[in-house]
Amino acid sequence: MITLGTARAPPGEADTGRLEVGETRDGSPVRLPVAVINGASDGKTLYMQAVSDGDELNGLGVVSRVVPRIDPATLSGAVLVVGIVNYFGFQVAEHRNPIDDRKMNRGYPGDPEGTTSERIAHATFQTAKEADLVLDLHQGSTSRMINETRVRCGLRHHLHGDCLELAKVFGCGHVLDIKGPDGQLARAGPDQGVPTIDPELGGCVGWDEESIRYGVEGVFNVLRYYGFLDGDVDVEPQTRARGFDQYGSPAGGLVRFETDLGERVSVGDTLFEVTDVFGSRKARVTADESGVFWRTRRLPQVAAGEYVCSVGTNVDTY
Template sequence: MSDDGVFTYNGGAVAPGETQNIRYGISETYLGDPVRIPVTIVNGEHDGPTAFLSAAAHGDELNGIEVVREVAHEWDLSELAGTLVCLPVLNVPGFLAQQRYLPVYDRDLNRSFPGKAGSTSSKRMAHRIYSNFIAPCDFGLDFHTSTRGRTNMLHVRGDMTDVGVHRLALAFGSSVILDSPGPTGTLRGEATADGIPTITIEMGEAHRFQRELIDDALAGVRSVFAEYEMLTSTTVRWPGWRTIVSEPGEKTWLRADVGGIVDTHYESGSLVNEGDRIATITNPFKEEPFGVEAPFTGLLIGVLENPVVYPGNPLCHLVEVDEATRRALASDQSPSDEDAI
């Protein structure tokens, strides 16, 4: 941002009080046609932070697209304090093909940030996105879903040792926060390392709009805007209970030891006790059922949706939770603020 509040990018500028919808070129196709991402920039009339909302870094992860679009085009942002950079579809080639990765050499755009000019195709794309629309920001929310065939309960991932990330993650108001640094090349990891606190919001499954999760995520965005005083018409939310899963806390993907057809006995978001049977795997004749038990008491934040597995395929994502959270989930009542992490 310039000193006069104008948001600038390579090729344009957005003055305070203005909104621009642009299609920004980040690459070219085999035919030499431009590959352009949709970007909406809302520059408020009042001073405030600059935030980005991004989705579909993996092209088949759709829930976040609707979150970003609704904020940009359906919310009343006339009293916005600050600037919003809305990036609903980062991976346009993957989105058009409805696949997770960039079709060009099957590269993962979300392992290519901050990118590099003159490098591989994925890093060139990442560089154009990052340098123009991420680097000018003060913080960011990056929306994801599970990969195809699995689903996640809504939760936040972020490096809670970073003061800015800690504030942002709590402000979003999800019940579950996974405390971990972002892997090298991820948008949240690289942006946070550059002093732009960023969290990942995981929600649901690929190839779908899931309205309940979208609405929950929109409530989280409103909560963040309240925390940073970007909108005064909302308040920071308390989710009812919260657990922060940090190292050395236990978290694991349970994997199938046999191939077959899976009957999953719990939904994402369920509390399971050590020894509970989470899933049963059988052959086509339902012979010799193989039970999969919880190795510790915890919360299922991700479960299999596609009910067929090879040995080694993931079945569910289980994380350890504190005693206050166990009591809250077991009794369907919220712990007091003093009990919550």
């Protein structure tokens, strides 16, 4: 029998339930939606979670499509899922947890007596750290971004190679291989000996079906490659960036992008122009380094100094 919160599944069965992680302001319990898929035969354990950031819904789209498609009778091992991590942020469609104004994915491994975010992080990490592999499904918030996977443990971590392999198997096509901030699950998991990656499935308001397809295919790639399900996986080379340049606007006005997401750029290529409201150019911004046009703001209006776009740099293929 495998349990996660109130979900209980013997071998060859699946169940859904709730994981209690605290209380709301009126004393009502906070219960995260969870699923357990317990394979008919022994094998590894995959832990997967989504909506650590309350406005990042593509991961939830992946979970809602993947869980019904996994037949426990044909599964070896187990898949454990927390469908919505940032309970409070999800309710109000906000990135951060509005109760403690914390970004959930900065609180791992958590604290059972800490803020609401730290308590949720602690409760979910108790399951994640016992798994063999971890997928923490994200997206580039509501910005526009390519589909990519992030390896956050750092190049010198003893599990870097394992995390990089997991990212390659997931197969979004692009990998950002840069050590992440303290408190990220993709940092805390490897520190506990568990290969962990952070798929960043595009960026949108609501959810995007193309990015969700990347995520669904990625999860099933992982399930097949690591022996949870039968089937072959064509592991394809990935474009990896080991640097990340961000560009702000030198002037206020309207942004016109001259480069499309995913395109290669060279030093001196125009990334964007800024015009006034009547279309006259006020500024032109070019690439400082060669790389891949990775991410952009969604709205065209911009203030002087405000974030506009990012370029993945130090690019190779692995």
